[in-house]
Amino acid sequence: MSDKSNRLIHQREIENLLIDYCRYLDRMELSKLAKLFSDDCHVAYGDDPKLIANGRAALEASLSRMWRWMRTAHHLSNIRIWFNGERRAYSESYVHAWHEGTGGNTAIIYGRYLDHLEMLDNSWKITERRMDMNGSDKGFKLPIPHTPRCEPPPDWIVPEGLD
Amino acid sequence: MSDKSNRLIHQREIENLLIDYCRYLDRMELSKLAKLFSDDCHVAYGDDPKLIANGRAALEASLSRMWRWMRTAHHLSNIRIWFNGERRAYSESYVHAWHEGTGGNTAIIYGRYLDHLEMLDNSWKITERRMDMNGSDKGFKLPIPHTPRCEPPPDWIVPEGLD
């Protein structure tokens, strides 16, 4: 099997892992979700200490906060994966995450997962996850950091005739 | 070709099939859409008899109901596929489906397709499709069943300081 074919197999395994995170989170199967991460994982959904977890057990406990929502839907796309040798990779993916609160209120975030992954005991695990976002609707209140975006050059002028 | 590489090829074929369903539905090319299913398929978008079709011809007739919308957009993500031997598979996928009514009203559903697939005459077909949803916006009225979600443990308390 060629190196490139082998890479495809590993990419698919990592994609499945990232998708399973979304599936387990929406179903609140947190012990299954936690097994997608390494024992000593570092996860930061933002800078607020409440959004940070060190270690798989802490992550599982921390994500119980998602029960404050009645329902959620995490739709993953734009998955990009790069390898660092045979057993390490990092990835970026986009998530469209919808949340429904107990009062019927909703919140949508256009987020991004920035992950480090490692092959451990023959399966890929997330060892580090950070999150940022391109934006959110007005229903979403958590202080998730913004994805970096280049500023316009000083001579840029607003185009006319475009809404 | 290794078994794992062969699997990748079949996964891609199944992904294309699931995507084509969305493409044909949004373009209302229903006879092309129907050919993605087996002759004797069973499709249930919900428990209401109006949302159930047995057989390819019944499915094609039934989906003509989508013309009550002016336009739709079905965006598929989180595609997971598992194989049962060489010629059978099942899959879960997420769909973000937007609908625009004749009065300019809109409806969004955060749904999930649960499919059984079979290799028939050398191409994959959907033999069974069920649908459920994580949720929807207020514009969506059909009684689609909810995706199962675990309840919090009895000692769970609402976290403070998180919206």
Place this chain on the structure above:
Amino acid sequence: MSDKSNRLIHQREIENLLIDYCRYLDRMELSKLAKLFSDDCHVAYGDDPKLIANGRAALEASLSRMWRWMRTAHHLSNIRIWFNGERRAYSESYVHAWHEGTGGNTAIIYGRYLDHLEMLDNSWKITERRMDMNGSDKGFKLPIPHTPRCEPPPDWIVPEGLD
């Protein structure tokens, strides 16, 4: 390596290219974005001359218009790729694109990219891009053409009992 495995590798490369377009656009890294296109590319996001660019340099200049938005999020899905021989391909993909204006206003489009691709100097480039859309929310004002959708047959009647 079999032809089919080889195809998978090229499909992945093209998917990565299409995803990178979204990533660079949301980060407004326009010189990186422009390198995803051929020197002599033809890009038309609609029929309005302001939405058309001929050549890589013109495309880069033209897309500076996206700075009129504070932030954007382009989530790609339903990627379908077909090959014309070894070095040419075409593709369709869906984009859920969210935009936030300077006044906090937002605009969402349910769009579709229709691309021609070519392998040039050993990497895939977009040589031609057209865009259309299944629809948009009320915040989106640009005149993007609609995706073709079949009309109902003359004897079709609105189904009863379905919202």
